[in-house]
Amino acid sequence: MIDIQLLRKDIDNVAVCLATRKFILDVAGFNTLEGERKQIQIRAEELQGKRNALSKQIGMLKGKGEDTTAVMEEVAGIADELKSSATRLEAVQLLLSDFMMQIPNLPHTSTPVGKEEADNVEVRRVGTPRNYDFEVRDHVDIGAPLGLDFDVAVKLTGSRFSVMKGGIARLHRALAQFMLDTHTSDHGYTECYTPYIVNADSLRGTGQLPKFEADLFAVKKGGQEGEGETLYLIPTSEVSLTNIVRDQIIALDALPVKMTAHTPCFRSEAGSYGRDTRGMIRQHQFDKVELVQVVHPDQSFEALEDMVGHAETILQKLGLPYRVVSLCTGDMGFSATKTYDIEVWLPAQKTYREISSLSNCDTFQTRRMQTRFRNAQGKPELPHTLNGSGLAVGRTLVAVLENFQEADGGVAIPEVLWPYMGGLKRLSA
Template sequence: MIDIQLLRKDISTVAERLAQRKFSLDVDGFNALEAQRKQCQSRSEELQGLRNSLSKQIGMLKGKGEDASALMEQVNGIADELKSSATRLEQIQVELTNFAEGIPNLPHPTTPIGASEENNVEVRRFGTPRQFDFEVRDHVDVGASLGLDFDTAVKLTGSRFTLLKGGIARLHRALAQFMLDTHTMEHGYTECYTPYIVNAASMRGTGQLPKFADGLFSVKKGGQEGGEEETLYLIPTSEVSLTNIVRDEIVPLASLPMKFTAHTPCFRSEAGSYGRDTRGMIRQHQFDKVELVQIVHPDESDATLEQMVLQAEVILQKLDLPYQVMALCTGDMGFSAAKTYDINVWLPAQNTYREISSLSNMEAFQARRMQARFRNAQGKPELLHTLNGSGLAVGRTLVAILENHQQADGSVNIPAVLHPYMGGVISLKPEGAN
């Protein structure tokens, strides 16, 4: 959540920076709420002062043995108005919080300014796309004889789900294990197993609620002994569960940085994306991802983002997959991010690079929502900075291997780094092939 004090101090500058994100800040709406808050607080202070003065007068009258009933009646009336004023002030504060929760993060000064993905800036590339001496097939066709089954998934659930069988299912599992091992043993992350279902407070803490409620899958938890049902949510990414570990916590300075990783399924309704990437595994309602989350000192978050991008790149390099790193412009960043890099892997069947990882510095945006803090060198609580990113999306990595490492006979060569995870199997062959 944006710092509401910034709105109070210099709302015009905030509005200008948010306009870079194609977000129109309702300046008049905020100012109107602020005027009501100030008026309500001023009246409450006035009433409290009057009550204190009258209470002293009542005390003096009683000390003299005189009748103070008229003043006492007046004090009672003030008490009623104070209670009403306190209730209204609480309502205004809720409205201000709701207002702030709908505002995206301010872009980092180094974030490129632009309106759409066309204005993203390429930072670097790795690898040279392979030149094929046969007609390239996409992952759907390559995988059809290797255990990639969309028809059965549609029967079981519906569109945008996938069933993997046999060797291709093992390859999917191998990828996740390889990613986890790399990030824990080489990059110093702590592996976590997290809930796949979280409460609304967790979704609100990382910014999925209330902004993106339509993109979430929710479930109802029955109330205990006649209590009300609680709405819970399937995680769209383990960023939610990992980052919320520090919600409502004050972390010791010595514990920073905190580095978490987890392999989980992710569930997204993909609201608003119908008609996009309907073929294959690129855009699914359920997919697996290895997530990277770091909780850091504010002074370290810029450098940490650069470090995390390199850590995600290592996975693609070891898998011999060409990719590009893009700095997202202000108009293409996610709601909670101050700065984002996308890593796009080369897909030969599409003859283009497609997103396989997105890594972002949220600065204090999520921490403010979660009240996640640390004790600084002076012992005072201060908001943490949070960062997250894919290390990588497992399904899209599988897609990239199927397409980049396909062979003319329909088989797929498995990158050498995965051989130990595949029990020595070095290629996937079509069913019935020798």
């Protein structure tokens, strides 16, 4: 959530900024609510002042032995009006809070201005795509003889799920373990195990609710249909990891907080069609190793560059070609002020596809979560949060299958994964 003071002081400039994100700020709507809030508070202050004066008058009248009935009736009327004002003020403040919850983060000045994916800015390319002397196949065709099964998943659950068996299941697990080991041993993250189901407060804290409820899988906690608390399957462990510090005041020397977790993620992916519905590129359930940092505001953009480097390390060790892209304002996620995407080369598609998205959210999430730290002066201050994939496990598996495919249908396993595969160096049917 952005600071409401920004709207109170310079709403027109905020509206211009948000327009670059394809978000139209309802300036008139905010001004109406804010005007009513001010009016109620001004009137309440007037009434409180008048009540105080009348209370003194009552004391003076009593001291003189005079009748206080009329004045006391006036005080009672003021009390009734104050109570009514307090009720209305609470309602207006709730409306203002709901209004603020719908507004995306303001883009950082270093974020490229643009409307869509085509306006993103490439930062660098690393690695050279391989040339093949045989017909390249996609991961669906490569994986089928190796234990990747979508038909059984349809029988078990429905479309856009997968079943993995044998060597390919082990390769999927090996990738996740390799990522976790690298981020904990080399990059200083603390490994965490968190719930896969969270409450609404957690999703509000990181920005998925209320705006993106349609993208979530909801479950009922006990009771009959229509009863019980609604809980949600996590769309990413960013939610559970970041909310660990919700409603906390963190000591200055505890910063930065660096956490990682390997979890399944669940997304409805409403409205996603086309080529991404084939195979593992865009599924309702997928695994991801997530990176989260909570940092001092002065260090968040340096931390973002570090996090990008941490995710890149995984691709470099695997020997996968990739590029880094700075997302434009119109293509950036709701909570982010600046985002880098890392895109891995997929030979079958002859293009780079997103495998990690890493964002600085500045105070957008900590303001929602009421997370603070004590600064050098001992005063509570909002830290910045960052999150990103390190990496999406399923998409990394796709990249390994396609980039290391062989003419006979086998797949060479990157050397860095051999210890996780029990020494197995190749997958074959």
